[in-house]
Amino acid sequence: MGWLHTDDDGSHEAWVVAVLAGGEEAPRDTIEDSEETWKRRVSWSWSFKYDGNEGRRRAQALRVVCACGWRGPRRAVDFADPDACDEGLQREWVRHAEVSMSRTLPERLRRLLDEVEETVQALSVPVREGGELHEQRPLLAIYAATRLQMNAGEWQKEAVRAARAADYSWDEIAQPLMTSKQSAHERFRKHVPDSP
Structure with a gap:
């Protein structure tokens, strides 16, 4: 076909x-x-x-x-x-x-995520005596990770809302969340109304 x-x-x-x-x-x-x-x-x-x-x-x-x-x-x-x-x-x-394919990242997104991870890890090196400020920014690394975590939570809720609106089951949604159907439902039921 x-x-x-x-x-x-x-x-x-x-x-x-x-x-x-x-x-x-x-x-x-x-x-x-x-x-x-x-x-x-x-x-x-x-x-x-x-x-x-x-x-x-x-x-x-x-x-x-x-x-x-x-x-x-x-x-x-x-x-x-x-x-x-x-x-x-x-x-x-x-x-x-x-x-x-819900757990297969497109190459472009994979590269971007790898770049973010490498950048945050590079900022997280311990402060060394005599080191340059641009090399050692653990506080900036904390802020960057916090922003990513906050945004990721909202992105995840929006994606789950979209999946439910498209009639994906909680079992199907649980797969990319890498959790059980029950855990997915418990975690997002307050943010995502069940379909009628």
């Missing part, structure tokens, strides 16, 4: 798989590049390869599969509106990819 997301630590690629009678998955579907396909205006091959016409097998369900091994749940087939099926399956995969 060709949904692809690549980051610094790998990639996720997804495709739609037709689930046939008995639960068997059909081979990975691809876009058919034939005149008949374009005449029928069908984007993804499952919608005509497994429609039960002309002696072909009929899909009983669909699922999205990621190259990382993740398999989405089975979903109903709508041969009348295959694009709507694809859109729904794509949303599931995007959610999977976001949760999977």
Whole structure:
């Protein structure tokens, strides 16, 4: 199918798989590049390869599969509106990819964080007799770390609010927080209203 997301630590690629009678998955579907396909205006091959016409097998369900091994749940087939099926399956995969990559920093952000860490550590060296003021600034290091901590707390609350507004579960939010679902909920429930 060709949904692809690549980051610094790998990639996720997804495709739609037709689930046939008995639960068997059909081979990975691809876009058919034939005149008949374009005449029928069908984007993804499952919608005509497994429609039960002309002696072909009929899909009983669909699922999205990621190259990382993740398999989405089975979903109903709508041969009348295959694009709507694809859109729904794509949303599931995007959610999977976001949760999977929630602890993978983009290279630019990783470099910036490393630079901040190195700078604060360099300011934190013990004051030496005869040392230069610009080399020894432990009080400035304390202030910088305090500002980062205060800002990080607010950034984290805002990100959790955004995740809840996007209907991410507390279990999904707990993963990038590196904590349990219960701890995440306990920590942020005062700042983030639960979805209705």
